[in-house]
Amino acid sequence: MRLSRLGSLHQCRLSFMRQLTRRMALEGWHFTRTAFEVDASGVGHAVYTATGPDRSYSLVAFAHDLPDHLRSDRVIAEAWDATFTLFDGVPGTEDIARLSRNVPVQEAGRISESELSLSRANRSVRLWTHVVDRLAAGQQPDAGMIAEVGYLMRTTAVYGSGKFGAADREVIAGRAEMAAPFQAEMLSVYLTRWFVRDMVEHMARMKGGARAVRLEPGLARRLGIGNSTGLGMAPFLVNHPMLVNNWILVRETALARVRALPRAAPEEIALFRDLLARSARALDHWRTEHPVQLAKLAALKADLATLLARAGTDLGRDHPWDRLITWAEGALSPEGQELLVSLVLEPYGPLVDGLGPCMAAVEEAGFRIDGAMTLAQLAALIEAHYPWALTTDWSAPAATARAWYVSEEKLEPRLGERAEEPIEPYEQPLGPGRDAARLHAALAGWPGDTTLATFLLHHPEYRHTARRVQIAAKAPYGELRDNTLAAEMLPIDMLRAKLSFFGATSFDPRSDRWIRITMFAGAPYPPELDSANADFWVYPEATA
Template identity: 45%
Template structure:
């Protein structure tokens, strides 16, 4: 289905039922979203499995302890790429997940073409240094990762003794490595997004290359533990059971560095949200409900409940959220069990009786039921990130646009205590986003322009005053008189062409919860098992339950939504 025909269905008497921006773009609701069929990990795996990418290891040079160099070669329908891994010894004292770290267990690069010896030496001199090094435009992605202190040595010991890892232990930490950064899009000399998206269609979707790097890290982690265990005790060694392998994902630590992206790329975020809401609209309008759909719906809700029960976190807030979602699932199952005949009715019922996370989980489950309606929308995740100024727009029209599209910003009392207590800035050492308190911290003059709501509020005030004196003027005249407002006016006019647009929240407020921003973006990535470590950063799991590289070429039904731990009896 073409995007133009889908968007045409937004208008007319038979328009798709889309949720309003005032509901969808609320920050707390965005922070309640879950993974779905349209999440980037899912769409990437569908492409790999359906196109049957060929992934080999032409270079495997690891010592008995697992240190050394490994090169994967990836042959797709449209190109040849290499994934280069450097595994180095790291003492427990040096292991640090924070961005200030300078050494890691693994460093990696996704590279265009085949890596020959001279280029490998260039990578070896720079990739382990990460930000302190410098790569070239053959590199798409640069990343690093640390071993899980709770799992890595344990799994090696079990396999070396001829035993399988205890699934109950893996449930608590479902990965062997945790990545602490995945860089792309032109950083540190790498290929920028324009080059990747125009020359390499395999990775032309947002964050496809970054997600692929994490997938390859997961594959290497499984390969490495088996290699070390085999070298340690070749006579007793046993390979890991495939079901347990699939249950291992990759850990991820995400902090404030991800948050500004949602604000600085409004056209792209609008597109991501729009595609998800279009998918929901298609399901609500065209999703036929029969006995098979009812059976599958019940199965998915039961799976989601068990997945939540298997999610471990020490954070009280997240624990309460997870418990509430489990209760939401129970009442949804009861409500649907009476007689599920209409998705609109159930969705409306959930908005009255379930938490935001329960409501958004229902959306993800609904999308899971109808791949034939949903999957094609993944082709439209890209968007031109261009904010254009319309100088001929009459000021009265600009005023109406603000009143209609940004009523949420005008309704915020910015004079209220705590409404402007926070400012966002980049640290001088690592250029990573940080939060400052206006009363305690200096550097407010260098703050990042993330307070969109407040900027719109100030612009509206000056615009109203200007219109009183010059009601007949256009935007061009207003820009000459108020040049500092050019950026926010450009944004207002451009976002008026979007269905959804800006996140509706005051990001300068004292009580702002950046976790909602992080979780929103991570849900589009497709992560699970959220484990907040503070209000500013969260651990999570990627690719848990996903197929293995050795599954490529086999029948693929794309059914790893909300993965569950394998039964212990299946480990024998």
């Protein structure tokens, strides 16, 4: 749970995108475009409906004519090329009219419990223009340019779980198809990708008329949905300890199951080697200019060369996966080690896929403070779960150089420099290590048999920290074992950890505070989805 380790995680077969596509293929979901009312200037709306065994969900998309000077990836933008909501069911005429007044203005509007998500996206102008022009002229776009950019549109936010009036998580948590985390948001993005392909082909027809051609299916599948994610997502890992614990615990449980296997069947070894080779070749399409990620990619390329040689000779012995993981701990970088963890899970769907719904959590289960606990017991928990925090010199300026706060304008998390900005009075409780050390020091002046309730009556300022310590005892993977206030802390590590569980690829940090990724690149489009292509699409470039 160190940030440098979490910042090296990769997607795996338990990632939320792949859980979604596997389930939809297994259950034979049906997909239809139920409306596409977009004019020649690219303005209008469309509806895409996904129907499973028990119910339907519909993406309602609004296309806009956005002037170039208004296009921005910033969360504070007020206009976008397209806006979306995922509707619970199939919308009627009155629903479309209501949504047309609210969805295009995003935060300035209001959606209802009939909607499960709210999102928006902007074009990658250079690639969008290129693809439209080529298709309008009866030609296919340049494959190299598609590989370089990777998406025609990128989302700047996909909101769910009650935000802006959308349905709370509890409304859908009991549905089998929504049991795993973020399935509504992933479905929204998956259907958005279908809309984007239809839109670029529509604009090409409007420009080229009879000469225009459709995007070749192989090229279309290489295109994902881009995403720009900033500091707004970073505190998630701190604020949802029960949920994060379950994500990591399930992944570690899956890995433990695979490591315990006494033998690997020939077909399992063959699949692992195939996906390893495809991963190595796909690495050539991973673009970044950030120095931290460039160094990690250089190490990963060397790791994969080493791993390819090792995997060709050493998988026929007993407990091959345990041997390989143990070897990697001393031979590969963290980036290479974590990719290997993802790859060894791949041949074992029947062994690990059933764990997916266990990644959800009822956060309220950890909220009640056990006031009967003695202070001696609480101090022992801090010593067990926060040893790194107790050995940190919190008086050193570098240890608390940063402070998290919420911006007044957009109510979004921000990170400031404590010594340079007057932000300390507005600081959010996002430094659990420092707070645990403060609590431990405060307990020293009290008798060990004093109850926690008595202590908190005198010191209510420690309530949130006492709660976190008790949660850490029940959910040991729920707490970052690192200093989130340190001068050298990289928020992009927190962003990547969460995005890897979504199933994102092509991590491209643009600074230490925001990152671009690609979602569903290589996936079949909804009308093409079947059991043969529902899973390993995440390795697309190597098969092109």
